[in-house]
Amino acid sequence: MTESSISLKTVNELRLDDTSSPRRYYIAAYQRGYRWAPLQVTQLLDDIREFARRRNPQPEEFYCLQPLVIRHGDGGILEVVDGQQRLTTLLLILRHFNERLAEKYRQPLFALNYETRKDLLDFLESPTSEIANQNVDFFHIYQAIGAIEAWFSDKESEVEEIKSTLLGKTKVIWYEISSSENPVDVFTRLNVGKIPLTNDELVRALFLRRQPNEASDALSLQLRIAYEWDHIEKALQSDPFWYFVSNKQGVSQNRIGLLFELVTSADGIPVEFRNDPYSIFFTYNRLLKQDANALEREWRRIKQAFLMLDEWYEDRILFHLAGFLVSDGLDTNEIAKLSTGCPKSEFEDRLREQIYSRTVNRKGLNALSESDVRDQVEDALEGLRYGSARVKPMLLLFNVASLLQNAKSNIRFQFDSFKSQSWNIEHVRSVSDDKPDRHHERVKWLQHCLGYLESVAADPDLQAAIADFIARPTKDPGHEVFDPLYDRILAHFHEGKDDEADHGISNLALLDEHTNKSYKNAVFAVKRRRLLELDQSGIFVPLCTRNVFLKCYSPQVDNVMFWTEADRDGYLEAMTSTLVNFFLGRKEGDL
DSSP states (O other): OOSOEEEEEEHHHHHBOTTSOBOEEEEOTTSOOOOOOHHHHHHHHHHHHHHHTOSSOOTTOOEEEEEEEEEEOGGGOEEEEEOHHHHHHHHHHHHHHHHTSOGGGOOOOOEEEETTBTTHHHHHHSOOHHHHTTSHHHHHHHHHHHHHHHHHTTOGGGHHHHHHHHHHSEEEEEEEOOTTSOHHHHHHHHHTTOOOOOHHHHHHHHHHOOOTTOOHHHHHHHHHHHHHHHHHHHHHTSHHHHHHHOOOOSOOSOTTHHHHHHHHHHHOOOGGGTTSTTHHHHHHHHHTTTOTTHHHHHHHHHHHHHHHHHHHHHSHHHHHHHHHHHHTTOOHHHHHHHTTTSOHHHHHHHHHHHHHHHHTOOOOGGGOOHHHHHHHHHHHHHTOBTTOTTHHHHHHHHHHHHHHSOTTOOOOOOHHHHHHTTOEEEESSOOTTOOOOSHHHHHHHHHHHHHHHHHTTOOHHHHHHHHHHHTSOSSOOOHHHHHHHHHHHHHHTTOOSOOSOTTBGGGEEEEOHHHHHHSTTOOHHHHHHHHHHHHHTTOOOOHHHHHHHTTTTOSSOSOTTOOOHHHHHHHHHHHHHHHHHHHTTOOGGGO
């Protein structure tokens, strides 16, 4: 075998090969031995029994187990790369069925050999607790045998029904890797970190599997799908595109699975598959068996889903509107529904209406006057406080709206950097009642302040006081020493206890995770220096965060190192006006 392939096999088909000889499975030494507990064994039996007892089952329905990954070895040996726990349990159940019958009625079973347990078959012929206690593999197998016998002990009348269901209506996903693949590498990929085969890996095998005696046009279709599949996957591998359509971080391979999720969720996953981790695979496995045109039809739908997303991505306005809604958790299919039966301009209006509903928490945007929109936006902003889940979406929207104000600009919001770098909410200037309590936190906070004061050669006496505190022994000198120094520093940076709106949105901005952790509750000047260093280094800083710390929203700049009440008022007014213009669809040329 030179290529990977996938199919579904009944448990009965696991027993014999195409020549009706018992299959021979092999568990290599790189795998651990059998470790299923009795509970896992009985859960499997419970599931099969529940499936067997369903009312009015459809003829094509089956109970499906997770993948069995196989590699063909020398002499017809089948090396089990993944799934040995299930395969061993199935063998123990089949042996239980045989033991209930006279020897002449028993079915031939597959053979299972462990590289590290050459005497497994001898043990299965005569399992005893004495032998079981000699090694851990036999111990767990012996426990499983006991669990199977105990489970069937009060189900004598159901044995044949359960047996029939297990053999004929229970299937495994049979995944054969190519003979050129290293089984240890495949096993590692599947099991380190418990990474299973993904739906899209299995679906790819469905779409690209070759059938015997295929016509040339069918082979041509498969080659075209393979080419287009790789083209789409390459596009999705672009982080700017991926993080525009998805909030999933750390996905480096097989991103095309997003499209299969979109299409199947739009149709509705069949009820019998909904709770299964391989629901998408089972859905397509059924669809592709329905008729000869299913393969081309379903692939066309995947391409259409991609082209829809690509169209949004290429259009700067749709990129920002749809990108915001995706970031805010709206299902992409719900966004697609808003585009149904309308021109692009109306689609944009519908997206703005949806954004208004989610951020301002009001409906009927298109029927509101400008003054109504302003009043409702002001109310929404006034109600936002640090800790509210809606602050981050509102600040993100402020950034998106700011970028859309200039119709001539080609700058785009970097959803990829925003999501992958974990930007979150923090205060613009320090919160006076949130002073550090632990000694190491106090030292770190003071070190940031001292570093800034030294860089601008300000207040040598205050520098000396801070340095003296830092140089003290590690034992905490207590509040009576730190508190006066803390108040003195806040006074120097004009951040005293004269502000009741510290936690309002006019004192909040998007800051990167590192700044949030390392500079938490630092004074404005310290955070400003940190953000400008990031910006000057070419590291992504959201536009509005940059503008805040450059004091671009302030009516006048008396001192760039302090964040005053006038600065907060200017920031809040800029946010309000920008959002109002955004919701009304205005740009700079319209103002």
